[in-house]
Amino acid sequence: MSVIKVMDELLSNKIAAGEVVERCASVVKELVENSIDASSTEIKVYLEDSGTKSIEVIDNGKGMDKDDAVLAFSRHATSKIKDEDDLYRLDTLGFRGEALASIASVSKVNLKTCEGDIGTHVIINGGKIIEVSKGDSRKGTSIKVSELFYNTPARLKHMKSLYTELSSITDYMNKLALSHPNIRFILKNNDNVILRTDGRGNLLKVIQSIYGNDVVRKMVSVHAENDDYEIDGYITLPEVHRSSRNNMVTIVNGRVVRNQDINRTINEAYHSYKPDNRYPITVLNISVDPSVIDVNIHPTKMDIKFSKMDSLLDLIRIMVISKISSKNLIPKAFLKEEKPKEEKPIYIEQYIKLDSNESKVEEIDLPDEEIMINDDFSIVSDEEEYKTEKLMPQMYPVGLVHGTYIILENENGMYLMDLHAAKERCNYEKFKYEMGKPIVASTPMLFPITIELSNSDYILLKKHLNLLTDLKFKVEEFGINSIVVKEHPTWLPTKNLEDSIRTIIDVIIREKEFSIEKFNEKVATMMSCKHAVRANTHLTQEDMEALVEDLRKCKNPFNCPHGRPTTVFYSKYDLEKLFKRSGFDTKK
Ligand code: ZN
Numbered sequence: 387m388s389v390i391k392v393m394d395e396l397l398s399n400k401i402a403a404g405e406v407v408e409r410c411a412s413v414v415k416e417l418v419e420n421s422i423d424a425s426s427t428e429i430k431v432y433l434e435d436s437g438t439k440s441i442e443v444i445d446n447g448k449g450m451d452k453d454d455a456v457l458a459f460s461r462h463a464t465s466k467i468k469d470e471d472d473l474y475r476l477d478t479l480g481f482r483g484e485a486l487a488s489i490a491s492v493s494k495v496n497l498k499t500c501e502g503d504i505g506t507h508v509i510i511n512g513g514k515i516i517e518v519s520k521g522d523s524r525k526g527t528s529i530k531v532s533e534l535f536y537n538t539p540a541r542l543k544h545m546k547s548l549y550t551e552l553s554s555i556t557d558y559m560n561k562l563a564l565s566h567p568n569i570r571f572i573l574k575n576n577d578n579v580i581l582r583t584d585g586r587g588n589l590l591k592v593i594q595s596i597y598g599n600d601v602v603r604k605m606v607s608v609h610a611e612n613d614d615y616e617i618d619g620y621i622t623l624p625e626v627h628r629s630s631r632n633n634m635v636t637i638v639n640g641r642v643v644r645n646q647d648i649n650r651t652i653n654e655a656y657h658s659y660k661p662d663n664r665y666p667i668t669v670l671n672i673s674v675d676p677s678v679i680d681v682n683i684h685p686t687k688m689d690i691k692f693s694k695m696d697s698l699l700d701l702i703r704i705m706v707i708s709k710i711s712s713k714n715l716i717p718k719a720f721l722k723e724e725k726p727k728e729e730k731p732i733y734i735e736q737y738i739k740l741d742s743n744e745s746k747v748e749e750i751d752l753p754d755e756e757i758m759i760n761d762d763f764s765i766v767s768d769e770e771e772y773k774t775e776k777l778m779p780q781m782y783p784v785g786l787v788h789g790t791y792i793i794l795e796n797e798n799g800m801y802l803m804d805l806h807a808a809k810e811r812c813n814y815e816k817f818k819y820e821m822g823k824p825i826v827a828s829t830p831m832l833f834p835i836t837i838e839l840s841n842s843d844y845i846l847l848k849k850h851l852n853l854l855t856d857l858k859f860k861v862e863e864f865g866i867n868s869i870v871v872k873e874h875p876t877w878l879p880t881k882n883l884e885d886s887i888r889t890i891i892d893v894i895i896r897e898k899e900f901s902i903e904k905f906n907e908k909v910a911t912m913m914s915c916k917h918a919v920r921a922n923t924h925l926t927q928e929d930m931e932a933l934v935e936d937l938r939k940c941k942n943p944f945n946c947p948h949g950r951p952t953t954v955f956y957s958k959y960d961l962e963k964l965f966k967r968s969g970f971d972t973k974k
């Protein structure tokens with residue numbers, strides 16, 4: 387090759403590097419996916435300073451011979467992608483070949499690889515091969531990429547903070563581990579182990595090594611299938627939620643993908659069981675005929691579309707709803723140090739014994755039968771078939787604290803109930819029920835209420851006046867920028883009526899665009915709060931008993947409509963422990 391041609395190639399590699407290799411995480415992704423392609427069962431990723439100093443990936447895969455080892459760094463070594471169609475098939479990882487050349491052009495690469503006999507050692511600096519020699523005979527490949535972007539200072543400046551680089555690498559490795567429970571992964575940064583999985587194929591153990599014991603103990607298994615899809619996985623009980631959607635992982639035919647609709651559907655299925663702006667931790671494995679999928683491949687993204695999307699979303703929605711709506715979801719007040727075995731945990735179907743130290747990196751050694759989820763959940767075909775029995779146990783009020791919390795008891799222990807949250811939930815379900823009736827009754831008002839608005843608000847309200855009439859308010863225009871309300875829906879309590887109407891009008895004015903369902907939902911939630919008891923209320927024993935019975939009749943007695951818990955539980959054991967009675971002679 388002429389000097390000029392070599393220069394050309396180096397240059398185009400550098401340019402390509404800017405597109406494909408954006409961050410340390412892109413290098414890790416590239417190298418680790420090569421290791422997966424090489425059928426490795428163990429992949430170790432060692433970083434120095436979050437990968438900015440060096441990234442080393444060591445696998446036990448099939449390795450390369452000398453020719454392939456050199457060829458791997460040439461720009462057109464697209465051995466994995468033979469034609470354009472390959473790009474769109476999900477079982478092809480795509481974008482290799484070129485990426486390795488690009489990485490090598492902006493870093494120093496040290497490669498050792500061996501197919502089992504004589505190994506090969508290749509050293510490349512800034513895309514130039516410095517040395518090709520005999521290496522050791524350990525089967526597999528180890529590749530170390532150092533000083534990324536050392537020869538492209540402009541790129542180097544774009545590197546994010548060490549923390550950001552490390553967190554995106556960790557995030558990527560977590561997802562890879564979740565989608566490959568049969569591969570043993572180790573991720574280290576400067577000798578700190580960040581992730582270690584055992585590669586024994588148990589998804590729940592992988593989840594445990596990522597999220598820790600507390601989360602795993604609050605996960606339930608899910609399964610559902612229809613003609614097109616089969617779904618398996620784990621979801622957290624509603625009390626466990628995070629601020630980011632990032633912990634909702636969807637794996638399709640073994641690959642982690644992204645799909646907004648799936649995430650939204652899962653999140654909506656949890657609606658009113660948890661705050662809407664918080665997200666569950668979920669790992670769903672979806673198996674599907676590849677012809678149903680449309681993957682939009684970009685080296686850094688994995689967006690996916692399905693041709694039978696509605697069928698998938700319905701399946702997911704019903705699967706999640708029926709799972710969480712059939713559980714006793716009262717959170718325990720004390721979460722750590724469960725008493726093992728003999729005391730049955732109140733809502734955890736799978737019970738995982740803890741080793742007392744919380745360290746994620748500990749070798750997980752749980753007998754497989756303990757980690758097995760023992761519910762044989764089969765999906766109901768019709769939402770109407772959901773259980774209607776009471777999910778919340780019988781409990782008896784003992785007293786009221788600060789006019790805010792009811793203390794209750796039963797044979798299992800003690801409960802604290804948030805008066806406002808409980809009442810809010812009862813109101814909410816009552817209002818929703820009344821609003822959903824085919825004919826909503828309205829009550830004429832003895833004293834019609836006039837509401838005056840600013841000119842701009844009045845315009846907005848007039849545009850959506852149908853929302854008020856749909857709710858069964860009878861409204862007429864009344865002078866300048868005013869309306870008069872003459873009838874209200876019967877379900878709306880007459881107390882503080884004007885305040886309620888103003889609140890509803892505020893929702894109409896403030897909301898930019900909405901569906902009737904979302905509007906009704908919002909009205910029901912706001913009204914349930916307005917008409918729930920405030921703190922510092924006096925309640926008689928009968929009032930409390932009636933409230934508890936009302937709450938137990940609710941479809942979801944465990945959360946207020948905003949997703950806060952109504953009730954927490956202190957088991958007898960928790961109480962004994964609190965007073966150091968456990969382990970002692972409790973008669974003393
Ligand atoms: Zn409230």
Ligand code: ZN
Pocket residue numbers: 807810915946947948949950
């Ligand atoms: Zn609330």
